Amino acid sequence: MSLRAAGIEHGYDGTPVLQGVSLNIDAGEVVGIVGPSGVGKTTLLRILALFERQDEGTVTYDGTDVWTATESERLALRRRIGMVFQDASLFDASVSRNVAYGLRVRRSWRERLRSSVRGAVRKNGTPDAVREALDVVGLSDKTDQHAPSLSGGEAQRVSFARALAYDPDVLLLDEPTSDLDPRNTSVLEDAVLAASDRNIGVAVATHDMHQARRIADRVAVLLDGRIIEVGPTEQVFENPDDIRTAKFVDGELVY
């Protein structure tokens, strides 16, 4: 699996946000996309997740240009990609129903209807994939809990489990731990590493350099809509090519 963005240019209302960004995410690697707030990290992830079509450039998945593919092909490609947002945005339903959602939309309407009818008559058991995904984030004891009653940290972990449950090839995480306490952050970081062990390619957008250093195999530094540096994590941190990277790593303002 390889998700590849090449020469991406994108803007809103005439204001350029991304200017010639290229990045690839391969199976089993964790790519940290780092940079201060407002440099276009979210926009880049939304383009990689096929939420938006870039103004210029190409996004390819295993060599297939996603935007020249047919709509059904694109849906199939989109379903190989998972995305987790800064806020959990859980549905007003039980934890297990939240986590099962991705599996549910992948089934035919007939199967969905049958499972709903069965669920109305007697309680459906929690699918294995749902239990496993919740296990990864340490919440397998919360399957029946009402999602809105979870704490912020737990909600974000469920949000991660939602993306993991349908076994994507790529996971895109947009500042997944920026609102979390250290314990929940640590659980999520472990979950990211567990995902990469499953050969899932992960891209994490973060403004937390330390987090990038802890979990990323490679780091791409995004500044003012451009990737100014990309390389193995240690190299970027220890021996950066760009003076602005060195400053950002040292915690100085670079924007």
Add this chain to the structure above:
Amino acid sequence: MSVEAAVDIGPLIVDLSVGRGPLFADFPFESQYVTSIIRVSLYVSGIAVFLSTLVSLPIALVVGFTDFIGKRLVTAVINTGMGFPSVVVGLVVLFTVSNQGPLGHLNLVFTKEAMIISQVILATPPITGISLAAVSSVDESVRDAAYAMGGTRLDVALVVVKEARYGLATAVLAGFGRAISEVGSVLIVGGNIAGANGISKTRTLTTAIRQEARQGRYDTAMVLGAVLLVLVLVVNALVMRLGDGGTVR
């Protein structure tokens, strides 16, 4: 109800002297007068609200989800529609179905169908307006989450409907409340007709209350009013219960 019990109710016994028989003795439950009125009311308002919901929900979803030129105008029209005077709607519908009107050939004057038409017109704006508010209040991040997990546009719309279920239930209730408690248009297009056998043809709870009150039969009018209140309360409770049932599954 016994005659003795009725006699205790002082001033209303005036009725006895005008030859209408003892109070309550002619209370027309036996002749199915009240039950037929309830049936007509529920039938007309139920079908009208059902049809209105079928129209309103897709409009609310489309207007709530998409940006287009004139969206504000559409929203303004919907909100204005909530204040449509029911007598004017009745008048327009009556003209439309009358012999001079475009639907004259369907012979709908003073029928339940004409009443349904006017109630659909009255119930659609509140149902659409409140549904639109409910749908718009679902956070965009919830839609994004559904889409990110591989949902199609239809899947995302269904998630929004589910998330907005309390608001949508409120919308349907508001529409039902407006329809069943409305008197102006059903009186004009339905004609408040009951057969000689006392069975309602187009008489609803509201038009019957008006009729009974005008003829000084306050007791019957009060009972009909209580029935109307209980009906609205029961429908409220049922719909809210339905909305509750979907919370955790």
